[in-house]
Amino acid sequence: MNIMKTPFHLMLVPTLGCPARCSYCWSSEEGSPIMSIETVKAVVRWMRDFQDNPVTITFHGGEPLLAGAEFYREALPLLSEGLSSLTPSFAIQTNLWRMTPEIAEILAEYSVPVGSSIDGPEQINDRQRGTGYFKKTMRGYEIARAHGLDVRFICTFTSQSVEAKEEIFNFFLKNNLTLKLHPALPSLRNDKPEEWALSPEKYGELLLYLLDKSLEHIHEIEVMNINDLCRCVFTRHGNVCTFADCMGYTFAVGPDGDIYPCYRFIGMPEYAMGNVSDNPGREELAESPAWKLMHRFRDFVDEECKECPHIRYCRGGCPYNAITPAKGEISGVDPHCPAYKMIFDEISDRLNTEMFESPMMEMGGFGAKRERMKPGIMSLVHKMVSR
Numbered sequence: 390m391n392i393m394k395t396p397f398h399l400m401l402v403p404t405l406g407c408p409a410r411c412s413y414c415w416s417s418e419e420g421s422p423i424m425s426i427e428t429v430k431a432v433v434r435w436m437r438d439f440q441d442n443p444v445t446i447t448f449h450g451g452e453p454l455l456a457g458a459e460f461y462r463e464a465l466p467l468l469s470e471g472l473s474s475l476t477p478s479f480a481i482q483t484n485l486w487r488m489t490p491e492i493a494e495i496l497a498e499y500s501v502p503v504g505s506s507i508d509g510p511e512q513i514n515d516r517q518r519g520t521g522y523f524k525k526t527m528r529g530y531e532i533a534r535a536h537g538l539d540v541r542f543i544c545t546f547t548s549q550s551v552e553a554k555e556e557i558f559n560f561f562l563k564n565n566l567t568l569k570l571h572p573a574l575p576s577l578r579n580d581k582p583e584e585w586a587l588s589p590e591k592y593g594e595l596l597l598y599l600l601d602k603s604l605e606h607i608h609e610i611e612v613m614n615i616n617d618l619c620r621c622v623f624t625r626h627g628n629v630c631t632f633a634d635c636m637g638y639t640f641a642v643g644p645d646g647d648i649y650p651c652y653r654f655i656g657m658p659e660y661a662m663g664n665v666s667d668n669p670g671r672e673e674l675a676e677s678p679a680w681k682l683m684h685r686f687r688d689f690v691d692e693e694c695k696e697c698p699h700i701r702y703c704r705g706g707c708p709y710n711a712i713t714p715a716k717g718e719i720s721g722v723d724p725h726c727p728a729y730k731m732i733f734d735e736i737s738d739r740l741n742t743e744m745f746e747s748p749m750m751e752m753g754g755f756g757a758k759r760e761r762m763k764p765g766i767m768s769l770v771h772k773m774v775s776r
């Protein structure tokens with residue numbers, strides 16, 4: 390019998406350092422050390438003993454390319470061969486400033502897809518990410534593309550840039566770029582943490598706007614969040630970490646080998662659960678305060694969201710968003726809850742209308758005629774499953 394195993398996600402953070410200075414950043418640290426190859430070997434040993442599900446390994450930061458070509462030349466074969474029984478796949482999240490033909494070649498050899506960050510046209514991007522950011526990222530993008538790497542961009546919407554959402558959307562559309570949006574969070578390392586943060590209401594409005602836009606341009610652009618949200622509602626199952634119980638299937642390892650529940654907690658020692666050099670099993674990690682806290686969050690969601698029609702595929706949102714602003718207390722779900730409700734309500738309503746009230750009106754839906762009317766949620770679902 391073929392039993393599907395839950396995919397395991399391991400985030401490796403080779404350094405917390407970053408050469409950029411984005412206004413809303415919450416994670417980069419100056420002078421952060423680089424992960425040693427000994428630590429990578431310890432990761433391989435730990436992962437092999439720890440679990441046997443298929444694993445995706447994402448290099449994250451800080452800025453992971455600061456680790457340099459030599460690091461990836463050694464680390465990728467170690468991970469790929471050492472974890473071959475877990476059929477590892479790789480990804481990297483980088484601002485691309487330090488991309489070189491040498492690094493691009495190594496990443497291409499292991500088919501590593503690249504996630505990068507651009508917040509829209511140069512002027513809007515550089516206003517919030519710093520002068521010169523756009524050009525440096527685009528330079529790296531050209532090198533990556535020249536080596537056949539698949540590059541997608543995350544666009545962070547802030548309280549300021551959201552006012553230019555149309556211009557930003559058109560930038561992604563015209564340049565033929567896949568769009569993945571990220572709402573700016575209150576920076577935990579800033580005197581004015583809320584200055585750039587996108588409010589839940591504005592975030593909800595933005596998601597509704599992008600839903601309409603991605604349906605209007607269904608054959609021209611992919612808005613990944615909208616695809617994910619529609620898939621969640623259609624399958625009634627969370628399929629991205631924000632909308633699933635990430636605890637136990639997602640871990641991150643920092644430059645010194647410390648193990649955290651997610652890359653977002655790295656650099657906050659109170660969330661370290663153990664170290665790969667000690668080769669800890671689940672039982673040992675489960676003794677740590679961070680593990681217990683994350684699992685208490687899951688129980689809290691079961692109670693707090695029990696009346697919500699979206700609980701099955703929302704699961705209270707991201708525990709990091711919920712826990713860290715409250716200084717490690719569990720006092721609520723993800724503060725983006727109003728945004729999630731707005732978009733999940735809208736998708737559910739439209740889906741119900743399309744499926745039960747006018748099944749023949751949907752263009753390209755299952756069994757429906759390929760004609761008339763504007764594309765709807767079923768068109769997006771159809772597009773996703775037929776890829």
Ligand code: SF4
Pocket residue numbers: 630631632635636639650651652653706707708709710
């Ligand atoms: S803490 Fe948040 S960002 Fe991290 S894996 Fe969980 S849901 Fe995703």
Ligand code: SF4
Pocket residue numbers: 693694697698699700701703704705706722723726727729730
């Ligand atoms: S939408 Fe809000 S209330 Fe509903 S499950 Fe998500 S976090 Fe909980």
